[in-house]
Amino acid sequence: MSKLWINEELWIASDTHFGHARILEKEPSRITTMHQEGEEGDVFEWMLRRWNRSITPKEPLLHLGDVAGKEGRAYLGRLHGEKHLLLGNHDLKNLPMLQEAGFLIHTGIKLYIPQEEEILESLKRRFSSKRLKEERYLHAIVADLGMERILFSHLPVFDINPFDHRYESSKRVLEALYEEAHCTLNIHGHTHSYDTPNSFCLNASWEKSEMRPMRLRELLFRFRNKSI
Numbered sequence: 001m002s003k004l005w006i007n008e009e010l011w012i013a014s015d016t017h018f019g020h021a022r023i024l025e026k027e028p029s030r031i032t033t034m035h036q037e038g039e040e041g042d043v044f045e046w047m048l049r050r051w052n053r054s055i056t057p058k059e060p061l062l063h064l065g066d067v068a069g070k071e072g073r074a075y076l077g078r079l080h081g082e083k084h085l086l087l088g089n090h091d092l093k094n095l096p097m098l099q100e101a102g103f104l105i106h107t108g109i110k111l112y113i114p115q116e117e118e119i120l121e122s123l124k125r126r127f128s129s130k131r132l133k134e135e136r137y138l139h140a141i142v143a144d145l146g147m148e149r150i151l152f153s154h155l156p157v158f159d160i161n162p163f164d165h166r167y168e169s170s171k172r173v174l175e176a177l178y179e180e181a182h183c184t185l186n187i188h189g190h191t192h193s194y195d196t197p198n199s200f201c202l203n204a205s206w207e208k209s210e211m212r213p214m215r216l217r218e219l220l221f222r223f224r225n226k227s228i
Helices: 022-025 029-036 044-053 090-098 116-127 129-134 165-180 216-227
Strands: 011-015 059-063 083-087 104-106 107-113 140-145 148-155 183-190 201-203
Touching: 011 216, 022 029, 029 044, 090 104, 107 116, 116 129, 116 165, 140 165, 148 165, 201 216
Parallel strands: 011 059, 059 083, 083 104, 107 140, 148 183, 183 201
Antiparallel strands: 140 148
């Protein structure tokens, strides 16, 4: 697949968790923000409206994982955009539902950079081809954009979270990829309202993106200003 869809106008979203009621207990800011806007009712319908006000039906969007809970089917088919999905941990059990809703699923490691073969061979030497194929949570895209070499992933790199032990094996490979590819920025999800302490990580979770999809150029502007 061509990398042409990855440009500054690309929409980015992460950790929407449509239909996942438990997320509203963990992240009550979704309900609070909806009420502040004078709206009531179904939070996920409110999220859907915010999504569709941002994106036209045919614009490309890269979702960085955890799209929906098992009750999310009613929302997914109505989301605007040409929806690319980099799998998150909650997506693995919902693949048929996501594919039926039109999501284009990206799995494993995809490198849109000149050193693709060299980097993949190095990772195979370090971790073995078998391990690269079998890591359940190892899903990433690397692409150059302007002065940045960006690692897009669901899990953040080099973040120590005591509740993420089951992802550690995949994260070790993901972090090696970040280093081998000489990335300068990791745009990730997974952490919701928590930001990692790393200046090279940018959290695109729903709670950190004004509760709407954001253009990649908006995220890059944030990163550049954070780095000053």
